Amino acid sequence: MKKIFTSILRPAVLLSLGLALTVGCQQINPLEGVELTVNNNVYKSPILIEFVDANPNSKTLPNDLTVTISGPGKDLVFTDLGGKDFKVAGNLLSVVLGQNANPTESAPVEFTVSVKGPNYVSTNYSIVVTDLESATYEVPLTNLNALPDGVGAISKTTLLATGETITVPATSSKPEVAKISIAPGTQLKDENGLVINTTNVSSTIVQYGTGTEEAANSLPNEGEGNTIKYKDGTTDFGTFLSAGFLDIEMTAGGKNVKSFSTPLDVTLSLNPSYEDPETEAPMNVGDQIPVWSYDKAKDEWTEEGVATIAKDANGNLVANFKVSHLSIWTISRNYKGKTCGTKTIRIKVNSDVRYGTSKFSAKITYSKNGKAKLSKSFNNFKISNGSSYNIKVKRVPSGYTGRIVVTPVSTSPNTTSKGGSKSFMSCNNSVVIVDVKVKATAPDIPTPTTTTDTESDAVKVNLDFTAACISKNISIKPTVWLKLVDDTNTEQLVSVVEGKAIIGMKKGVKYTLTATYNGIDFSGEVTINGDKATIVSSTGLNGSFPIDATTGEVNATVIYPLNNCQ
């Protein structure tokens, strides 16, 4: 037996052992680390609505906001995960269109976002979706604690027995004055028309002038009326070109005031530079201008009458009208035909950088005969050579010439333009080429010479996003919005589609990344140094940012948890 073992079995066992170990040491499970990854992106037209402070100098972002979605296309609007419980994460609201939506220019999907929050004036903003592309919208909100230029506000408590004339005074950026008179003995009524048993009323009145872009664009839906009810009973849509407007809110006895036994008398002075948009000439005494009220809850404008222009004791042109119920009130022309409504401008960027990281503002101005009619700034304009964007401008005037000028977003008052577009006709559908030369001070319309991959020391980052289900061993490739904020507070908003996006990031700069998904923020910090980096100080966001030694690009993988899987 011993001989058999030593002569036969021992070498056999040793050989077998070696063989088995060789085979056994192979990676047995080829699928180790592989996860079932489901693409759940059945939705269309991912939309990110960024609520910003209308005052560009404000240091805070709106938060604690609540929103509702209304309008003809509301049934086609969903949260990222297909729900209807719309939540604003920080100042961002991401929504998508449902599987059945098929938006086109001729058959757009239209819906209205109503937003309110503490210390912000509630407002409505309508979105018209005409394609399946990702889109961002910047909705300015009036911060009562940091009013933007051209806006005035006052809060007051009035004894009803004596009444009061509340004045919103002129400011350096708002020459217009508003006076609202509450007659002595006025009774207040709630939304059911019942008299509120109270002796005083608290008023918050916000007046928007016409002399600044921030104020002019603060009209609900930037002045595009989705539903306008005329005195003759007809209903239509149109564009308001306001000569000034007021947002009046009153509370009494713990209730919101809706109407009065005696209408309020309002005197609204006109901006001296205001021109009748119909005649494009200064207004004169005796001219009439329609008066409109706006029901925020119904997103509905109602023609209330006309105001006749007069002169006050100081020689200023004023419009007098009566306010029988509370809402937004404006004196404004309402146009159909003189504007092309909400216009999608297709922009193609030519630049000397391919993956820019700095924040730029694109300001579109429509003018005729040297006079600017309307201007609108887009403060998240991303410079990326060859990229295309669709931006939407409301109440675009017909027959005007548009032009885009791009400037870095900076606190410096003398920020130099980095480029822009040639002139284009306001209502045309042609693609607008925007030339931007980032690396050197440029004339208004520079011609880029050479294109480099990145802006200065920025690197190309290929993002790969995954949302890992907590309850199941599967993952999804999300369509999600990512906000990058660097240590100079420069912000980039990136649409990550089915887990993929390409961005530019600078080495040695700390970025805060925030992914907003289904009303939840997942964030973390990353600084790309050396040949790799990982996300730190994370709130649900993890990932690594290794640099490919060959290409110099960063192939980042980012993951966050998802607890809505079944």
Place this chain on the structure above:
Amino acid sequence: MQQKTTFSLFLLYVCLISYSNVTKAQSLGGSSHKLGLSLNLGTTPGLDIGYAISPKITARLGYSYFKYNTNTTAKTSGEDVKLGGDANVSIASLSFEYHPFKKSSFKLIGGVSYFDKGQIALVVTPTGTYKFGSTTFTPEEVGNVQFTVDYGKQYAPFAGIGFGRTVPKRRVGFGFEVGSYYTQTPKVTLTGDKRLSSMSEQQAKVQENMKDWKYWPVVNLRLAIRLD
């Protein structure tokens, strides 16, 4: 992996002990017979024709063919899935067995094989519904994952050990062989369709996992028939 390795070694040990008796019976004395045929049943089923060059060395020409389809259900990562498998193997080989001991059928085997086909394909289809937020996907909407391993056409050396002779001393003999081909790393594909289309992004990970899959294990039981 450790459990699998331990189990493999245990099986090997049991086989060796069992065959030591067979070995003893077959390995008595020399033989003048030259030609034999061996039927292999195991991981590379097929036939070998053997020619005894000397009492200790036999040359073998063999062909292995293996095609297998399966459709079953399984639970993987907690998920119920349907598994559709398809293995397709076609190997021609030239090898030599060397019997170092006169009184034993223990042998060392070495040779080279030509892999005409060495493919394994697997289709994994989730059978349950998946719900993300308010969105539910049926199995039909989710789709499936296709995983293939292809060794391609190649020459691969083979080494092994065993018991029993391809040209047995008696008319019929039994044997056992264990060994491994040394192949090139197989080419892996991982794809998905419908909602699983992004699975292909993980192909590189699987390929990396299989970079050492160069050892194709061979474990065969053999029935040998002397032809002369």
